[in-house]
Amino acid sequence: MNTLHEGLLQLGFEAGEFSGIQILPIDELEAKMEKYISILQEYNAKFDLINTDGHDEIAVRHILDSLSALPKICSIISGRFASLAEDQLSLADIGSGAGLPGIPLASALPQFHFTLIERMTKRCGFLNHCAAELGLKNVTVEENQAERLEQKLFDLCAFRAFRPLEKKMAKVLLRILKDGGCLCAYKAKKANIIEEMEALPQKPKYEIFPLVVPFLTENAGTEEERERNLVVIEK
């Protein structure tokens, strides 16, 4: 079985669109993600990027995990940002690391611009290399601390395995959003998310959407991985 291909089918990528937002055809996306997996495997030892080297583990724990939120992200784009032209929408991945979720998302949505924010120089070098190798003309890598970014830069900021959303970091992330923008946080257990959100002093408006990651959430993952959720926080 081709795990990546089967996973993309299970996530509905064959349809070529989610909520009326066109996505890269599944065969092209699969080819890009295969190339990305090879680059991750080649550079992982040198750059200490991700915690696994196996092809299928990378496909499931990183690529399919990142792409599992795409249907929700497309529904946000087609609803919340319906009035914006494609080239006006600005999306970001904060603390991108090896490019997750930013590289899979930017590959699937070539019509939108993504900024990958990462504070470590060598990881930014890796991200620029990936973007060039995958032909991602819609990606800019910015070497910076989230705390040092200007305010009101992005419509939608995604982040995964970044930082706990405590008071200071929530303020930093909401500050870099344009008015009406939203944060999309890839998280694990719902109970922990609620605790994290309820501890924030100025309770932002948020919703939790369960994610199904093929070959992970329903069986093989660790306890932490078996429950995956996307938290959408509004500014």
Ligand SMILES: C[S@@+](CC[C@H](N)C(=O)[O-])C[C@H]1O[C@@H](n2cnc3c(N)ncnc32)[C@H](O)[C@@H]1O
């Ligand atoms: C645990 S890694 C996760 C990487 C990736 N998002 C993933 O899911 O695999 C966190 C990344 O965030 C970066 N980072 C941490 N704090 C940051 C900050 N304040 N501004 C920008 N990047 C930051 C780190 O350098 C690291 O690459």
